[in-house]
Amino acid sequence: MSDGPLYLGFDLSTQQLKAIVVQSDLQVVADAKVDFDQDFGAKYGIKKGVLVNEDEGEVYAPVAMWLESLDLVLQRLQEKNTPLNRIRGISGSCQQHGSVYWSRQAETLLGGLQADKTLVDQLKDAFSHPYGPNWQDHSTQNQCDQFDAKLGSAERLAEVTGSAAHHRFTGTQIMRLRGKLPDMYAATSRISLVSSFLASLFLGTVAPIDISDACGMNLWDIPGNNWSEPLLELTAGKDGVAELRSKLGEVRQDGGGSMGGVNSYFQTKYGFSADCEVAPFTGDNPATILALPLRPLDAIVSLGTSTTFLMSTPVYKPDPSYHFFNHPTTPGQYMFMLCYKNGGLAREKVRDALPKPAAADADAATDPWATFNKHALATPPLDMHSDTDRAKLGLYFYLPEIVPNIRAGTWRYTCNGTDGSNLQEEEEKEGKQAWPASTDARTIVESQALSMRLRSQNLVHSPSSGSSSGSSVLPAQPRRIYLVGGGSLNPAIARIIGDVLGAADGVYKLDVGGNACALGGAYKAVWARERAEGETFDELIGKRWKEEGAIQKVGDGYREGVFQRYGNVLAAFEEMEGRILKVAKNT
Numbered sequence: 001m002s003d004g005p006l007y008l009g010f011d012l013s014t015q016q017l018k019a020i021v022v023q024s025d026l027q028v029v030a031d032a033k034v035d036f037d038q039d040f041g042a043k044y045g046i047k048k049g050v051l052v053n054e055d056e057g058e059v060y061a062p063v064a065m066w067l068e069s070l071d072l073v074l075q076r077l078q079e080k081n082t083p084l085n086r087i088r089g090i091s092g093s094c095q096q097h098g099s100v101y102w103s104r105q106a107e108t109l110l111g112g113l114q115a116d117k118t119l120v121d122q123l124k125d126a127f128s129h130p131y132g133p134n135w136q137d138h139s140t141q142n143q144c145d146q147f148d149a150k151l152g153s154a155e156r157l158a159e160v161t162g163s164a165a166h167h168r169f170t171g172t173q174i175m176r177l178r179g180k181l182p183d184m185y186a187a188t189s190r191i192s193l194v195s196s197f198l199a200s201l202f203l204g205t206v207a208p209i210d211i212s213d214a215c216g217m218n219l220w221d222i223p224g225n226n227w228s229e230p231l232l233e234l235t236a237g238k239d240g241v242a243e244l245r246s247k248l249g250e251v252r253q254d255g256g257g258s259m260g261g262v263n264s265y266f267q268t269k270y271g272f273s274a275d276c277e278v279a280p281f282t283g284d285n286p287a288t289i290l291a292l293p294l295r296p297l298d299a300i301v302s303l304g305t306s307t308t309f310l311m312s313t314p315v316y317k318p319d320p321s322y323h324f325f326n327h328p329t330t331p332g333q334y335m336f337m338l339c340y341k342n343g344g345l346a347r348e349k350v351r352d353a354l355p356k357p358a359a360a361d362a363d364a365a366t367d368p369w370a371t372f373n374k375h376a377l378a379t380p381p382l383d384m385h386s387d388t389d390r391a392k393l394g395l396y397f398y399l400p401e402i403v404p405n406i407r408a409g410t411w412r413y414t415c416n417g418t419d420g421s422n423l424q425e426e427e428e429k430e431g432k433q434a435w436p437a438s439t440d441a442r443t444i445v446e447s448q449a450l451s452m453r454l455r456s457q458n459l460v461h462s463p464s465s466g467s468s469s470g471s472s473v474l475p476a477q478p479r480r481i482y483l484v485g486g487g488s489l490n491p492a493i494a495r496i497i498g499d500v501l502g503a504a505d506g507v508y509k510l511d512v513g514g515n516a517c518a519l520g521g522a523y524k525a526v527w528a529r530e531r532a533e534g535e536t537f538d539e540l541i542g543k544r545w546k547e548e549g550a551i552q553k554v555g556d557g558y559r560e561g562v563f564q565r566y567g568n569v570l571a572a573f574e575e576m577e578g579r580i581l582k583v584a585k586n587t
């Protein structure tokens with residue numbers, strides 16, 4: 001380790017709080033994490049990081065657990081002898097859309113934190129609501145319908161806010177909580193996103209909402225660069241607009257720079273220096289695109305609790321079936337995103353339904369994914385053993401899905417594999433599912449990737465020019481796919497994602513694997529503090545980032561023939577979703 005300045009990045013996501021420390025040259029020097037279930041499952045009664053009220057479709061997390069986790073993760077960094085005194089900048093990434101409700105005492109309590117007590121003990125009265133709604137919440141269909149209608153249509157709402165109305169988006173959540181808990185709303189002085197909440201703890205005062213994360217609220221007018229007046233009115237009522245505006249505060253336009261020095265609590269308790277500055281924090285997906293210099297036509301697939309597909313683009317082309325956000329560091333750039341609730345946890349359900357391996361299977365004894373991977377790789381694309389076999393397609397939604405807006409359920413279909421014709425549902429017979437559980441291992445990953453291919457096809461073009469694949473007329477596809485998140489460690493998933501989505505230069509994984517968004521946060525802190533006048537994030541990180549040691553090629557990506565095989569059934573996949581949507585739409 002050199003003795004220069006260090007930068008700290010956080011990721012407060014669904015299941016964990018992770019911290020990562022890098023040098024100015026971007027080398028990682030330390031990390032630590034808190035796993036909510038392992039560390040606090042019994043105390044807070046959470047599962048997979050959250051509490052669930054099935055009756056109302058509510059999913060939420062205790063704010064106190066996040067406070068305890070922050071003290072614990074810093075303690076763990078200290079125990080690893082991380083020189084916290086050399087940290088010059090802190091930034092971070094947090095699960096998107098979640099909101100935290102501060103009480104009127106918040107500013108006083110945040111400003112008066114004492115190092116001999118814990119955050120959780122001192123901030124007990126700093127919140128008007130003990131919970132933050134989680135992005136998996138689906139209690140707001142009624143509010144979503146009103147949001148879509150308010151500006152005339154879902155299309156128009158997407159043009160203005162970057163997205164059609166979504167259950168998890170903060171505007172619909174605030175609107176519902178205001179109706180359900182009017183006293184709580186009245187007692188709220190400020191509303192933070194999870195990212196600005198975590199930044200506030202370091203700052204010792206409520207931090208502004210970030211320009212990229214603000215786009216996950218259905219309240220921020222992206223082209224107008226302001227809160228949308230009609231949508232504030234819908235959320236808070238005609239007379240409540242000024243009050244809601246003041247609860248939300250100003251949005252910080254600059255993703256870099258400093259919002260202020262680190263609170264003395266962290267200086268005294270953990271040895272942070274008075275020179276350490278707090279940079280704006282952002283959402284976990286915006287931070288993920290900062291974990292490496294992402295070029296146009298490169299895509300990131302994040303395999304965390306959610307599965308997301310991300311691209312960076314200068315073109316603002318919103319549509320109700322996906323999301324556009326302001327880029328977290330670069331004005332005039334945007335982030336394109338698809339987000340699926342049925343990501344990691346849905347793959348786990350399929351994995352757990354597989355026939356148990358023999359006790360002597362050494363791979364299965366050490367890797368819980370070994371059996372899943374064996375079946376996924378032993379099954380041919382679409383389970384077609386020959387050209388005349390019917391192709392298998394499925395939807396595995398253990399939770400109500402985002403896009404398409406379909407209720408929880410599992411569906412299995414087949415179609416003609418050569419052209420997608422003759423699509424038919426394969427129903428259960430006498431309690432037996434249409435095909436063996438072992439086939440589901442491949443089909444679920446194919447299904448997730450087919451959905452991404454379907455919805456991103458207008459954003460990609462042929463990467464032939466400059467591609468290392470040698471071919472001159474490649475079909476439209478990403479140039480590279482980078483895998484991040486917990487599932488990026490899985491070689492079978494990498495293979496299948498490349499088979500379906502292509503990627504002319506191959507599929508790569510980040511060496512920090514599950515820590516990509518924390519790393520993006522740490523890089524953001526480096527840029528925030530070390531940027532020269534006018535120097536963009538991509539310029540600064542591009543100069544310092546070294547491919548070697550940062551990424552590893554884990555799959556070929558595009559394979560001629562296989563890619564086309566999936567192309568043949570893409571329309572059938574869309575038709576299957578459409579048919580299911582007609583009978584199983586979320587209400």
Ligand SMILES: Nc1ncnc2c1ncn2[C@@H]1O[C@H](COP(=O)(O)OP(=O)(O)O)[C@@H](O)[C@H]1O
Binds near residue numbers: 015
């Ligand atoms: N080898 C693996 N193969 C597939 N999935 C994995 C593997 N290792 C971890 N995961 C998945 O990663 C998920 C957690 O990913 P992570 O990015 O840490 O989540 P989050 O940031 O949402 O808390 C878990 O739900 C788990 O299923």
Ligand SMILES: O=C(CO)[C@@H](O)[C@H](O)COP(=O)(O)O
Binds near residue numbers: 308
């Ligand atoms: O809702 C979204 C994005 O719109 C999710 O991607 C959340 O941001 C949570 O992410 P993870 O906990 O899966 O990292």
